[in-house]
Amino acid sequence: MVESWQDVRVLVTGGSQGIGVGIARAFATAGAQVVVTGRSAERLAAACERLAGEGAAVTGLVADVARRDGCHRMVAEAAELLGGLDVLCANAGVYPEQRIEDLTEEFVDEVLDTNLKGTIFAVQAAVPHLVASGRGRVVVTTSITGPTTGYPGLAVYAASKAAQLGFVRTAALELAPHGITVNAVSPGAIRTEGLAGLGEEAIDAMTRVIPAGRLGEPDDIGAAALYLAGLGASFVTGQELVVDGGQVLPEHPDAVSA
Numbered sequence: 001m002v003e004s005w006q007d008v009r010v011l012v013t014g015g016s017q018g019i020g021v022g023i024a025r026a027f028a029t030a031g032a033q034v035v036v037t038g039r040s041a042e043r044l045a046a047a048c049e050r051l052a053g054e055g056a057a058v059t060g061l062v063a064d065v066a067r068r069d070g071c072h073r074m075v076a077e078a079a080e081l082l083g084g085l086d087v088l089c090a091n092a093g094v095y096p097e098q099r100i101e102d103l104t105e106e107f108v109d110e111v112l113d114t115n116l117k118g119t120i121f122a123v124q125a126a127v128p129h130l131v132a133s134g135r136g137r138v139v140v141t142t143s144i145t146g147p148t149t150g151y152p153g154l155a156v157y158a159a160s161k162a163a164q165l166g167f168v169r170t171a172a173l174e175l176a177p178h179g180i181t182v183n184a185v186s187p188g189a190i191r192t193e194g195l196a197g198l199g200e201e202a203i204d205a206m207t208r209v210i211p212a213g214r215l216g217e218p219d220d221i222g223a224a225a226l227y228l229a230g231l232g233a234s235f236v237t238g239q240e241l242v243v244d245g246g247q248v249l250p251e252h253p254d255a256v257s258a
């Protein structure tokens with residue numbers, strides 16, 4: 001039976017560009033009601049216009065997930081707009097680079113506030129709505145960086161992403177009695193505006209080690225999030241779905257071309 005998404009209400013944080021747009025597109029194209037968030041009203045408006053042009057209408061909501069009160073305000077306003085909430089995609093994240101010897105407290109706080117605390121408090125704020133939904137779903141965008149791999153300059157980012165995964169596993173346990181599933185999608189290298197900021201050289205190097213021979217696209221992550229939020233995944237919780245074109249598989253660099 002084809003699943004109906006018509007009455008499913010979805011909040012995608014960090015939905016104004018990159019992976020969040022791919023996630024929003026997947027849900028909106030399926031027929032769900034979608035609110036996307038980000039800090040920049042301009043970026044949000046551009047994303048909403050672009051998606052509407054593709055026949056995937058979504059509503060934009062300006063919100064900063066780096067503070068607990070911001071997360072709670074965001075979820076309350078999204079639930080108001082949607083008339084409730086069934087699916088939270090906690091996707092907003094930043095990945096600035098800094099070598100360990102140069103780390104400052106401000107830098108560490110910036111990364112952890114958005115990536116880790118932003119996930120934790122968005123989920124906390126969403127719980128009452130997801131309980132009321134009766135088919136609550138949380139999909140957290142983590143990364144292969146941290147849970148599985150490392151990358152020089154991204155130690156704090158990697159720590160934030162591994163921590164998200166730890167949070168997912170215990171949140172899955174706490175929320176299972178309410179019929180809520182909590183899972184993670186761990187992207188490999190995905191072609192986004194944020195990734196472009198790492199520079200051509202870094203992107204070429206990333207592409208060379210992907211067995212699939214290409215970078216991922218935001219829509220690849222959207223498809224994974226849609227699966228985890230669907231009724232077919234109602235018995236899947238506390239899991240990490242790696243979406244990376246096989247990037248973490250080779251036991252030696254030569255294995256990619258062998």
Ligand SMILES: NC(=O)c1ccc[n+]([C@@H]2O[C@H](COP(=O)([O-])OP(=O)(O)OC[C@H]3O[C@@H](n4cnc5c(N)ncnc54)[C@H](OP(=O)(O)O)[C@@H]3O)[C@@H](O)[C@H]2O)c1
Pocket residue numbers: 013014015016017018019020037038039040041043063064065066091092093094095114118141142143144145186187188189190191192193194195
């Ligand atoms: N691209 C990859 O290769 C890759 C790989 C693995 C994991 N990821 C993860 O995927 C997620 C999205 O990455 P991306 O590459 O799509 O990044 P991106 O292109 O830089 O987009 C990030 C999104 O998050 C929003 N955002 C950032 N900080 C925020 C905050 N404090 N509050 C609210 N929104 C915020 C941004 O909007 P504003 O700036 O307007 O707020 C934007 O919509 C992140 O969690 C990242 O760690 C990405």
